[in-house]
Amino acid sequence: MSVPVFAVVGHPNKGKSSIVATLACDDSVRIGPEPGTTVECREYPMRVDGETLYVLTDTPGFQRARKTLSWMTERETNASEHPDIVGQFVSEHSRSDDFPDECRLLQPLLDGAGVLYVVDGSVPYGPEYEAEMKILRWTGQPSMGLINPIGSAEFVEPWRAALGQYFSVVRVFDAVHSDFQKRLDLLTAFGELQESWRAPLARAVEALKDDRDRKAEQSARYVAAGLVDMLTLRIEAPHDSLESQSRAKESLIRKFKERLSRIERKTRERVEEVYEQRSAHRIEADLPLLDEDLFSSETWKIFGLSRIQLTGLGAVGGGAIGGMVDISTGGSSLLLGTVLGSAAGVAASFAAQRSLSKVRILNQPIAGRRIVAEPVDHPNFPHVVLGRARLHHAVVSRRTHAQQDEMTIDEAAHTALPPVSSERLRRIETCFARIRKKRNVGQATEEMIETLEKQFSEDAGGSGFEQKETKTTK
Amino acid sequence: MHVADLGDPSLGARCARFQRVSSALLVIAGIVFGWLAAGAVLFYDGTHPVNVVRVLAVFVGAQFLLLVGLAFTMLPPDLLQKIPGAEGLQDLLRTISPGNLRKLLFRWLPASVRSDATDLLARGRYHHVIFGRVEKWGIIFSAQSFAASFYAGALAGCLYLIVFSDLAFGWSTTLEAKDESIHRLTTALSSPWASAAPNAVPSLQLIEESRHFRMDSGPAGSGRDADANLLGDWWPFLIACMVLYGLLPRLLSYGFARWRYQAALQHGILHAPGVSDVLDRLNRSMIRTRAEDPMDARPGESAEESSVPAPMLPADQHHVFIRWSDAGQQTGTFSDWASARLGVTSCDIFAAGGSASIQEDEQTIDSVAAAQEETAVFFICNAWEPPVAECMDFLTSLSGRLGNGRGVVILPLGRNGVEIAPPSSDHLNQWQHRVRQTGDPRLVVKRIESAP
Numbered sequence: 001m002s003v004p005v006f007a008v009v010g011h012p013n014k015g016k017s018s019i020v021a022t023l024a025c026d027d028s029v030r031i032g033p034e035p036g037t038t039v040e041c042r043e044y045p046m047r048v049d050g051e052t053l054y055v056l057t058d059t060p061g062f063q064r065a066r067k068t069l070s071w072m073t074e075r076e077t078n079a080s081e082h083p084d085i086v087g088q089f090v091s092e093h094s095r096s097d098d099f100p101d102e103c104r105l106l107q108p109l110l111d112g113a114g115v116l117y118v119v120d121g122s123v124p125y126g127p128e129y130e131a132e133m134k135i136l137r138w139t140g141q142p143s144m145g146l147i148n149p150i151g152s153a154e155f156v157e158p159w160r161a162a163l164g165q166y167f168s169v170v171r172v173f174d175a176v177h178s179d180f181q182k183r184l185d186l187l188t189a190f191g192e193l194q195e196s197w198r199a200p201l202a203r204a205v206e207a208l209k210d211d212r213d214r215k216a217e218q219s220a221r222y223v224a225a226g227l228v229d230m231l232t233l234r235i236e237a238p239h240d241s242l243e244s245q246s247r248a249k250e251s252l253i254r255k256f257k258e259r260l261s262r263i264e265r266k267t268r269e270r271v272e273e274v275y276e277q278r279s280a281h282r283i284e285a286d287l288p289l290l291d292e293d294l295f296s297s298e299t300w301k302i303f304g305l306s307r308i309q310l311t312g313l314g315a316v317g318g319g320a321i322g323g324m325v326d327i328s329t330g331g332s333s334l335l336l337g338t339v340l341g342s343a344a345g346v347a348a349s350f351a352a353q354r355s356l357s358k359v360r361i362l363n364q365p366i367a368g369r370r371i372v373a374e375p376v377d378h379p380n381f382p383h384v385v386l387g388r389a390r391l392h393h394a395v396v397s398r399r400t401h402a403q404q405d406e407m408t409i410d411e412a413a414h415t416a417l418p419p420v421s422s423e424r425l426r427r428i429e430t431c432f433a434r435i436r437k438k439r440n441v442g443q444a445t446e447e448m449i450e451t452l453e454k455q456f457s458e459d460a461g462g463s464g465f466e467q468k469e470t471k472t473t474k
Numbered sequence: 475m476h477v478a479d480l481g482d483p484s485l486g487a488r489c490a491r492f493q494r495v496s497s498a499l500l501v502i503a504g505i506v507f508g509w510l511a512a513g514a515v516l517f518y519d520g521t522h523p524v525n526v527v528r529v530l531a532v533f534v535g536a537q538f539l540l541l542v543g544l545a546f547t548m549l550p551p552d553l554l555q556k557i558p559g560a561e562g563l564q565d566l567l568r569t570i571s572p573g574n575l576r577k578l579l580f581r582w583l584p585a586s587v588r589s590d591a592t593d594l595l596a597r598g599r600y601h602h603v604i605f606g607r608v609e610k611w612g613i614i615f616s617a618q619s620f621a622a623s624f625y626a627g628a629l630a631g632c633l634y635l636i637v638f639s640d641l642a643f644g645w646s647t648t649l650e651a652k653d654e655s656i657h658r659l660t661t662a663l664s665s666p667w668a669s670a671a672p673n674a675v676p677s678l679q680l681i682e683e684s685r686h687f688r689m690d691s692g693p694a695g696s697g698r699d700a701d702a703n704l705l706g707d708w709w710p711f712l713i714a715c716m717v718l719y720g721l722l723p724r725l726l727s728y729g730f731a732r733w734r735y736q737a738a739l740q741h742g743i744l745h746a747p748g749v750s751d752v753l754d755r756l757n758r759s760m761i762r763t764r765a766e767d768p769m770d771a772r773p774g775e776s777a778e779e780s781s782v783p784a785p786m787l788p789a790d791q792h793h794v795f796i797r798w799s800d801a802g803q804q805t806g807t808f809s810d811w812a813s814a815r816l817g818v819t820s821c822d823i824f825a826a827g828g829s830a831s832i833q834e835d836e837q838t839i840d841s842v843a844a845a846q847e848e849t850a851v852f853f854i855c856n857a858w859e860p861p862v863a864e865c866m867d868f869l870t871s872l873s874g875r876l877g878n879g880r881g882v883v884i885l886p887l888g889r890n891g892v893e894i895a896p897p898s899s900d901h902l903n904q905w906q907h908r909v910r911q912t913g914d915p916r917l918v919v920k921r922i923e924s925a926p
Contacts, residue, residue: 127828
């Protein structure tokens with residue numbers, strides 16, 4: 001059985017390459033405002049373990065559609081001969097310079113590719129498109145009209161009416177802002193164009209869903225590993241007794257901050273790599289919010305938990321210990337342990353200062369006097385790190401590969417994220433506590449990965465950003 | 475490739491070397507300490523017999539307590555979390571474990587091995603996920619190596635003293651203890667080997683005879699005119715106790731710790747950086763949607779900024795407008811718009827492109843070319859639609875027909891809702907860029923200005 005091939009065709013500069021970039025998750029696709037950015041057909045095969053399930057073909061836009069149609073119409077006898085006439089056109093002009101783009105874009109259709117005709121729903125319908133649509137109809141291939149609203153959806157309805165006359169299926173697909181589910185829906189719709197294409201496209205959709213889950217899991221793994229590294233970071237340096245203690249501490253704290261920032265950067269790069277966002281270095285430079293210093297008060301305010309939330313978590317920890325006291329006394333303490341434990345937890349949460357690190361001077365048997373910096377104590381610290389990582393993941397995972405502009409993240413993007421449930425927050429806090437105490441870090445990390453994976457899956461497929469986009473459009 | 479060809483050994487190989495060296499040192503230390511302990515416990519200067527109670531307390535009683543501590547140290551974390559204070563106690567036990575003696579041995583290690591050890595410990599601290607369990611079982615394993623070699627040393631020391639000196643054993647305790655009670659205890663202790671080695675089971679007579687009191691006198695320090703030969707009969711029992719309750723449990727705990735240590739190392743590998751990716755790759759399908767090769771970097775060419783002034787059209791001149799693909803259709807009547815916005819009083823309007831046929835385009839060119847020479851020709855197009863080859867063909871053909879003396883002003887129209895508006899600079903640039911590519915100086919792109 002031949003592999004389904006879909007040729008993305010249309011007028012120049014109407015978002016064909018954007019659609020290809022999004023569906024193929026390929027940010028190397030050249031997308032430009034200047035017409036004729038795509039000059040050659042380019043194939044994007046979707047492969048699962050080496051088996052090709054479908055192929056997307058990006059094509060150059062029509063340049064001389066009316067002349068092409070005119071040539072064909074002159075040779076028309078009856079409708080059954082239309083595909084042959086298209087074939088004649090290509091074979092006759094493939095060696096001349098008269099219709100290079102038409103020949104290139106029609107060739108895949110003659111080879112059996114389905115037609116995905118792309119128009120821009122943000123600009124008015126024009127009569128020049130009719131010649132293109134007629135030519136495509138002449139090919140006799142299964143076809144779909146795709147309205148890609150570049151910027152706004154102002155003219156979607158007139159386009160729908162026009163395309164409906166030439167294509168049996170018309171869909172609106174925002175290549176730049178579509179979420180993952182919409183991409184899958186579109187691929188499923190491709191499969192409906194021809195009976196034999198349904199099965200491979202259904203398999204492709206399932207494979208992509210699995211792949212999406214894997215990406216969320218892998219990102220959760222990287223973020224968890226980064227968190228563990230940060231929470232258990234320890235930096236040592238030999239301490240010369242002649243050296244000023246405050247200067248040594250200052251230098252070590254600086255190194256400590258650098259190491260934390262490096263871990264965070266590395267985690268981001270890994271997450272971007274997971275989602276095949278190759279322009280990671282550019283994104284890194286253009287993340288004003290995430291580039292805020294990890295220890296700035298702004299970052300702390302945006303990503304940290306509120307005092308009330310922290311109090312809740314502190315109470316949980318203290319209350320649990322108090323509860324154990326109650327159990328051990330057989331309840332004779334009248335739950336006093338739980339009450340006092342909660343109070344102690346609350347007090348601890350409030351009393352904790354935003355200290356960067358614990359710096360101590362040790363006399364070690366191996367290397368003598370050493371100065372040691374260890375993880376920060378503030379209960380908000382891991383939540384700040386996780387909040388930043390979560391926002392970064394959400395932005396990267398939702399970013400389509402057609403978005404080749406600068407990534408802008410602001411406080412609104414953060415507030416668009418769904419809130420973490422208190423149950424999950426509690427589970428994460430328990431993991432943090434165990435990692436900090438270095439108690440069975442492996443298991444705590446696995447549990448954290450499991451919780452983060454679910455959260456990341458929701459963040460990646462969430463509708464927060466989409467709603468924001470719709471509002472802007474309106 | 476042979477390992478020897480690789481040059482400097484890797485950190486892993488160097489750490490393994492450190493492990494071997496430190497383990498050997500621990501074993502040697504265990505044997506030495508065991509031998510010294512045996513010498514101390516079985517010390518006999520002829521004044522007082524060797525106290526069997528002390529021997530049992532050191533080599534059986536203490537062993538029992540240490541094994542309880544060991545079992546506690548080995549408890550899994552899940553179980554520990556359910557016992558209040560258990561985690562702290564386990565930490566304490568781990569801290570005082572003889573396995574930590576390895577760190578003290580650093581002082582006497584060669585500089586290169588010390589450096590490896592520092593690397594190993596630093597990595598252990600940094601990668602807790604990988605090494606947390608390995609560290610725990612590494613300490614327990616080292617402690618068991620030390621303990622097993624301690625008992626082997628103690629046993630060897632005891633045998634040496636028994637063979638090469640004449641020891642007299644007795645038993646003594648300040649506590650209230652009847653001979654029958656001690657007999658029951660020794661019988662219970664020796665029950666595992668009673669049938670196989672009956673002479674290693676102390677008899678009631680031996681116990682009665684070898685009881686020693688502080689106030690007793692005599693060359694052997696024995697109590698009740700004991701038979702000197704009988705006082706030496708304790709040794710088979712003591713050796714059997716040391717083997718069965720000292721060495722054997724330690725060998726078993728050594729084997730168990732070694733097994734768990736290996737398991738922790740294998741488990742640790744699963745958490746090593748990159749391993750999850752490899753496993754993930756093995757277990758899941760590999761999905762690829764990209765093109766085989768990434769596209770080359772985009773061309774560096776960029777369009778120039780446009781600074782074309784608004785067309786100032788002389789009111790008394792006749793104008794020709796060619797509307798490409800119904801451009802300007804959003805306004806009511808194009809001529810009204812041209813009159814209001816451009817100050818045009820007299821004009822002809824032609825259609826080309828769009829729904830017009832190629833023949834109609836040619837007719838338009840013929841008509842425009844036939845107009846008076848002083849007529850200004852304007853080509854109106856939608857700025858947001860890119861200048862396709864068909865449009866450029868038309869412009870080139872038109873320009874050619876008009877001849878050198880007459881130019882064509884291209885006016886790309888933008889839109890603001892349904893109103894005609896100046897084009898965006900991006901759109902204007904794309905038209906300017908494309909027109910410039912034709913190399914025809916008679917084609918000029920101009921920008922309409924905003925309505926006053």
